[in-house]
Amino acid sequence: xxxxxxxxxxxxxxxxxxxxxxxxxxxxxxxxxxxxxxxxxxxxxxxxxxxxxxxxxxxxxxxxxxxxxxxxxxxxxxxxxxxxxxxxxxxxxxxxxxxxxxxxxxxxxxxxxxxxxxxxxxxxxxxxxxxxxxxxxxxxxxxxxxxxxxxxxxxxxxxxxxxxxxxxxxxxxxxxxxxxxxxxxxxxxxxxxxxxxxxxxxxxxxxxxxxxxxxxxxxxxxxxxxxxxxxxxxxxxxxxxxxxxxxxxxxxxxxxxxxxxxxxxxxxxxxxxxxxxxx
Numbered sequence: 674x675x676x677x678x679x680x681x682x683x684x685x686x687x688x689x690x691x692x693x694x695x696x697x698x699x700x701x702x703x704x705x706x707x708x709x710x711x712x713x714x715x716x717x718x719x720x721x722x723x724x725x726x727x728x729x730x731x732x733x734x735x736x737x738x739x740x741x742x743x744x745x746x747x748x749x750x751x752x753x754x755x756x757x758x759x760x761x762x763x764x765x766x767x768x769x770x771x772x773x774x775x776x777x778x779x780x781x782x783x784x785x786x787x788x789x790x791x792x793x794x795x796x797x798x799x800x801x802x803x804x805x806x807x808x809x810x811x812x813x814x815x816x817x818x819x820x821x822x823x824x825x826x827x828x829x830x831x832x833x834x835x836x837x838x839x840x841x842x843x844x845x846x847x848x849x850x851x852x853x854x855x856x857x858x859x860x861x862x863x864x865x866x867x868x869x870x871x872x873x874x875x876x877x878x879x880x881x882x883x884x885x886x887x888x889x890x891x892x893x894x895x896x897x898x899x900x901x902x903x904x905x906x907x908x909x910x911x912x913x914x915x916x917x918x919x920x921x922x923x924x925x926x927x928x929x930x931x932x933x934x935x936x937x938x939x940x941x942x943x944x945x946x947x948x949x950x951x952x
C-alpha cells in the first residue's frame with residue numbers, strides 16, 4: 674500500500690470540518706503515516722494523531738467550549754490595556770484557558786511520542802519572521818499556539834521563541850514531505866468560504882480580514898507546491914471544501930460542518946483516492 678500523509682490547512686474555526694473529513698477517511702480504511710496541520714487544522718490533526726477514538730474526537734470538536742476556551746482566560750479590560758500599551762505583541766485575548774482545556778483532552782502527550790501517525794504542527798516565529806514546524810514538546814500547547822491569530826490572541830512561547838498562528842507563514846504544511854522517502858501520496862484538505870458576508874462590527878471584522886489573508890496566501894502558494902511535489906515525484910491530491918465561515922461565539926452550526934467534512938471525504942475517496950489505490 675502507498676504511504677499516505679495528510680495535511681489539514683489553516684481555516685478559521687474549521688476544525689470540525691477537518692475532523693469530519695479525517696473520521697470518514699478513517700472509517701474507509703485510510704491510515705496516514707504522517708499528519709500535519711496549521712491553525713484549526715492543527716487541532717484536528719493533533720486530536721487524530723493523539724490516538725483518541727473518532728467518537729471522542731467528534732464529541733470534543735462539537736462542544737462550543739472548545740472555541741470559547743480561547744477567550745475565557747482573558748482578564749477583560751485589564752489585559753487589553755496592558756497588552757496594547759506595554760507589550761511588543763499586543764492582543765485582545767490570551768489563550769491560556771485553551772491550553773488548559775486541550776490538556777484536559779490529551780493530557781501531557783508529547784508530539785515526539787506520536788508515531789501512528791507522526792505529527793507536525795505549523796507555527797510562525799515572531800523574532801525571525803519564519804515558519805517552523807513543531808515536532809516536539811507539548812501537544813496541547815502546540816495545537817493552541819498554531820491558532821494564535823496575531824492581534825486577536827497573544828503569542829505563546831515554543832522552544833524559546835514567541836510564536837503565532839501557523840497559517841500566517843505556512844497555511845498548508847506539506848513541504849517537509851516532498852523529499853521524504855517515507856511518503857508516497859500527499860493529501861491536502863483545505864477549507865474556504867464562498868463569498869462570505871462582510872461585517873463592520875468587532876471582532877467579526879478582524880476575524881474576516883484574517884481569514885481572507887490566509888485564504889489569499891494559500892491560493893498563491895498552492896500552485897508552487899503542486900509544482901514542487903511533481904518535481905519530487907510525489908502524488909499530491911487536494912480536497913477543497915467550501916462552506917460558510919463558522920461563527921466564533923455560537924456553536925449551532927458545528928454538527929453541520931462536521932457532516933460537510935464527512936461528505937467531502939466520501940466524495941474525495943470515491944472520485945480520487947480509491948481509483949488511485951486500485952490502480
